[in-house]
Amino acid sequence: MLKFHNFCFIIAILAAFSFIPILYKCQLSSNCYSFQKPEIDLLTFPSSWNLLYFPSDPPPPQTLKIALFVKKWPQRSHAGGLERHALTLHLALAKRGHLVHIFTTSSPNTSIPNLVFHLSEPTVGGYLNQTVVWSQFRTQNSTGTPFDIVHTESLGLMHAQAKDVTNLAVTWHGIAYESIHSDIIQELLRAPEEQQAAMVTKKVMRVVEEVRFFPRYSHHVATSDHAGDILKRIYMIPEERVHIILNGVDEAIFRPELSLGNELKHELGIPQNGSLILGMSGRLVKDKGHPLIFQALKEIFMENNRFQQSVVLVIAGDGPWGARYKDLGANILVLGPLGRADLAKFYNAIDIFVHPTFRGQGLDQTPLEAILSGKPVMATRVASLTGSVIVGPELGYTFSPTVESLKKTLYRVWNDGKVVLEKKGKAARQRGLKLFTATKMTHAYERLFHTLYCLIATLSVFSFISIFCWCQFSSKCYSMNIIMMQKAKESIDLLTFPYAWNVLSFPADPPSQILKIGVFVKKWPHRSHAGGLERHALTLHLALAKRGHELHIFTTSSPNSTFPTYPFPNLVFHLSRPTSGGYLDQAVVWEQFRAQNSTGRPFDVVHTESVGLLHTRAKNVPNLAVSWHGIAYETIHSDIIQELLRSPEERQATMMTERAMKVVEEVRFFQRYSHHVATSDHAGDVLKRIYMIPEERVHIILNGVDEEIFRPELSLGIDFKRKFGISKSRSLVLGIAGRLVKDKGHPLIHEALKQIFMENNKFQQSVTVLVAGDGPWGARYKDLGANILVLGPLEQAQLAKFYNAIDIFVNPTLRAQGLDHTLLEAMLSGKPVMATRVASITGSVIVRPESGYTFSPSVESLKKTLYKVWNDGRVVLENKGKAARQRGLRLFTATKMVAAYERLFLCISREQYCKYQK
Structure with a gap:
């Protein structure tokens, strides 16, 4: 038989001379290799x-x-x-x-x-x-x-x-x-x-x-x-x-074996079919959560004598908390560290494995050992565990890292009893055999x-050959998400739906149930200067009013501008003066809200754009949903990027300390909001995994933009180019839009273009850059040359022309929060997008290279990507633009977004709307 190395060498030689198709892969069969089309x-x-x-x-x-x-x-x-x-x-x-x-x-x-x-x-x-x-x-x-x-x-x-x-x-x-x-x-x-x-x-x-x-x-x-x-x-x-x-x-060691469990119970003097046995193992130290479980058990034992008498906790491990556990009573058994054979007995003896860790790193092996031993797991709601191990309630239990949450979960386990735990243990083992064996x-x-x-x-x-010796996988295979979607029942519980609601299809006809909706937004948009949050509020709530719902908007009025009017009697504004910081005056808007809530019928649902309504008031509103357009944990990534780009002579920012404490603060008060809407897939993950909000209270609805305005229209682009004197000889037109400030990445793109123009005259002569927006970096762009056109802020109609005039939209943002509308507008206009590789963008927008390009936030990476775009040329960009528009129509239209919000609001007000029929 040929050695593997030699075989790959021969394949490479043959491929170089086109003797075999390069797109076929090398797959091992019983005694030889067979060629099949690659699938993965x-x-x-x-x-x-x-x-x-x-x-x-x-x-x-x-x-x-x-x-x-x-x-x-x-x-x-x-x-x-x-x-x-x-x-x-x-x-x-x-x-x-x-x-x-x-x-x-x-x-x-x-x-x-x-x-x-x-x-x-x-x-x-x-x-x-x-x-x-x-x-x-x-x-x-x-x-x-x-x-x-x-x-x-x-x-x-x-x-x-x-x-x-x-x-x-x-x-x-x-x-x-x-x-x-x-x-x-x-x-x-x-x-x-x-x-x-x-x-x-x-x-x-x-x-x-x-x-x-x-x-x-x-x-x-x-x-x-x-x-x-x-x-x-x-x-x-x-x-x-x-x-x-x-x-x-090792699945040969960690497996269900009743006799092993009975043997350990006998050694420890635990009745065979009596007490509920909880098990813990590992290092008995603070960051493994032992202060938390210790305090929870101590309080339960003091308040519930029956629980104490019917539950045994067996602990395999050592550390400073071992001695303290013994002080809780005779039903706490600390065994010390165990070898693998004894650990197998331990897992078989318990009814449920408890893992109160505070450590979010890696993937702890003790829950996996318990799962393969046929035991359910009860663990802290940290990202590695909820993302890979306890992905559903049928496998075990999760709790927030507080004494109250842990006590509540311990009581639930106790009330569920051994029959329920055995059923969960069987489901856990089946998952373990699929994923967690050695x-x-x-x-x-x-x-x-x-x-x-x-x-x-x-x-x-x-080096130019891409060969597929064992690099591809031929069997039918799908990601866990796709498997879950395929196995989903015809009826889906929307409150626990783990993906963006935009992927679902809701009826286009207005619902029979007309809602009375209260909306809190700190600022209602005025013309072209609106930020993403304000544009989201405008697009969503105008559309809901058009669909017949009664909306009451609690927002601020500016003494220097006229408030816009709309031809909808069911759209009512309640204005108030902003605070010195530009926020809603909570005392005033709360009184306005209470007055309206007691007039006619109460509000069916209340919606706040970010902290329009603060948590101090929101905790009293059970039918409330908050849309987050940026959370502190996301901004840590932005700070990291800024630090990576900091030059040696610049002073190190102190913002990261404040930001980290802001996350702590948010984790505390976010729980007071009843329902949370994440505007990107990544933000949804963060809310569930990091902020530890139960999944049935977190819903992902991606931002959407008006597909009637932002669409491919060749004539609009031609008119726009003619207006600004853009020559047809220009082989490539790049577009940038938004606020021209540092955290939107303008120092990065400015420096990249400056260097390219200096080192490549052909690039400079063949590329035009259109910049729509205003800010301090506008004047600096003009210094780069006549092929950089700074257009200032544009109204929506002009933006539609702008997108149709460009070949690709560039978004060099350093901000990782929310989901930028400009990317979505460009995609719906049929343009590919090129953006910084930040989580919200790579997780929801540019998920594959067929719709655009991503780059790391460095001048070198951005230059490399700009050169790639230039070399790819218009034909490739047009194909990517078509793919981008198809994705946009599936996910990022205002119609999709509005339908999803409407259904969420109906679901919050009436439980019957929480079931989705395929």
């Missing part, structure tokens, strides 16, 4: 690789020489998650015939076939000595054959060395951006007498540092779906370099390593 490109597969099926037998034709860097090899039962991951994965790879060289600080006493250890003394901080291990690695890399793949568990190999290793994959078991959530939780739980921690600020600066050096690693493996999102959306690593492979645990994880890593190896081996021969 694994390198851009957006979901967990654990979802896919990879053949387990026979082993692949090429055994790999693998280098592993891990700071510590696990010893007995004290291993952390990273070390256990390293052990499980690389032992399995060795068993499958691969030769694994492990560069670490300690090794097992026994010899293991195919595992070669290269030991070194750790540094003072316990890390690998990079100088020593790099020397060891280079020696082994030049001995015999070089390494086919290099794998590092987190920072086993530092980025200074990693940047020189093209065939490297790093597995992240926790990144700084995740740990910000942990710090927020700690701050929420801080007692008034405790000192405020400075850790959040340090963590944000750590994120800045990570965003800088993470791109030096060739490929990144995220151990949770949430971490994968962060690497792509926040750390802005291209999607083909980010792969999600969920942690897995076998699933090992096969996914093995396929990734072969994919990277074959790509690099091929590219080293002919």
Whole structure:
């Protein structure tokens, strides 16, 4: 049989001479390779690789020489998650015939076939000595054959060395951006007498540092779906370099085995069929949530004697909280750390596993062990767990990190009883077998390593060839989201629908139920100077009035301008003077609202645009929905970008500290609003995973713009070009619109264009840039030359002409909040878009390259993308523009947005509207 490397070499040669079609892939069959059309490109597969099926037998034709860097090899039962991951994965790879060289600080006493250890003394901080291990690695890399793949568990190999290793994959078991959530939780739980921690600020600066050096690693493996999102959306690593492979645990050890559970119960003196047994395991320290569960149990035991007498808590682990648990009573059993065999007994003995962690990093393996043992899990509502593990109530329970929420959930578990828990445990195990087994994880890593190896081996021969040896996946496979959509019942519960409501189709005819709606918005839009929030309020509520609903708008009036009038008797404005800060005077508008609420019939639903109505009043309105056009957690990303762009002579901003505390404040008061509307998919994720708002209270409705105004109209574009004297010889017209200020990215695009114009005369002579908007950067654009036309702010009719005149719309924003309307207007006008790679844009707008381009917020990345657009030319841009418009019509029309809001408001006022029939 041909060696795998040689086979890829031959394929490359044949492909170079067109002997075989390059779009066919290399797939392993029983004894040979067969060619089939590719269906999935694994390198851009957006979901967990654990979802896919990879053949387990026979082993692949090429055994790999693998280098592993891990700071510590696990010893007995004290291993952390990273070390256990390293052990499980690389032992399995060795068993499958691969030769694994492990560069670490300690090794097992026994010899293991195919595992070669290269030991070194750790540094003072316990890390690998990079100088020593790099020397060891280079020696082994030049001995015999070089390494086919290099794998590092987190920072086993530092980025200074990693940047020189093209065939490297790093597995992240926790990144700084995740740990910000942990710090927020700690701050929420801080007692008034405790000192405020400075850790959040340090963590944000750590994120800045990570965003800088993470791109030096060739490929990144995220151990949770949430971490994968962060690497792509926040750390802005291209999607083909980010792969999600969920942690897995040994399914041969962790499995349902009634006799094992009974054996441990007997040893501990627990009646076989009596008490409800809760289980916890791991390090008994503060950041694992033990102060929280300790206080919750203490209060429950004091207030409910029956609960105390019928519940046993068994704890496997050690740490400072072990002794404290014993003080709670004889029904708390602290066993100390257990080996894997004893842990298997432990999981089989309990009825439910409790995981009160405050740590949002990585994917803890203890819940996975419990799930594979057939036990439901009750865990803190942190993003990695709700995004990958407890994705639905049929699998377990989640709670906010407060004593009150935890107590409520413990009572619920107790009331549900063993029958319900057994049913949830069976469902949890089925999910575990699909996703969380060591076998699933090992096969996914093995396929990734072969994919990277074959790509690099091929590219080293002919860099222009893209070969598909093991790089594609042929079986029918879908992301978890698609599977869930396909399995959805004909009737969908809209309140728990996890996607944008814009994807659904609602009746176009006005509903039989006419609503009385109260609306709070701090400013009603005037002409072309309206921001995104005001334009959203105008578009949505005018449309609802046209559909017959009675709307009362509580907003501010400006003494210097005339308030607009509309021909709708059912649209009533209640004006008041703004505060000195420009906000609604809450005392005044609340009295206006109460008066209207008691006139005729009360309001069916109340809607506030962001904090138009503050939480102090909103907590008293159960039928309220708030639309968020930007939240503090999103702005942390904006601050990170600003910090990345800060020049050495500029002073470091202090805003990040304030922003982090603002997030803490928002997490506290957002709970007071009944329903939350996220205007982007990313914001919806943040509200559920970070702000920990229950999913049935979070609804994603993407912004929409008027499709009657923003549409392809060739004549409009021709007239606009003629008006501003744009020559037909210009091969490319770029468009920019909005406020011309720093946080919209204008320093970035200004510098990129300036450099390109200086280094490429042909680009300058063939490109025109139209800038619609006003602000301090307007005058600076004019200094770049006559081919930069600053048009000032435009009315909607003029904007429609503007979009039709350009070839591509450029949005270099540094603001990660909300969902910018200008992108949507351009797409509906049939134009491709080019934008900064921020989470709201890559998560909802430019989700694939066929509709536009994304770039990292740096001059280098922006220049590279501008050159790519220029080289692609008008034909490619027109095709992308058509694809962009099709996506816009599906998601971003005002009609789609209004229909979704109308249905949400009907659902809030009448439960019968909460069911969606396909």
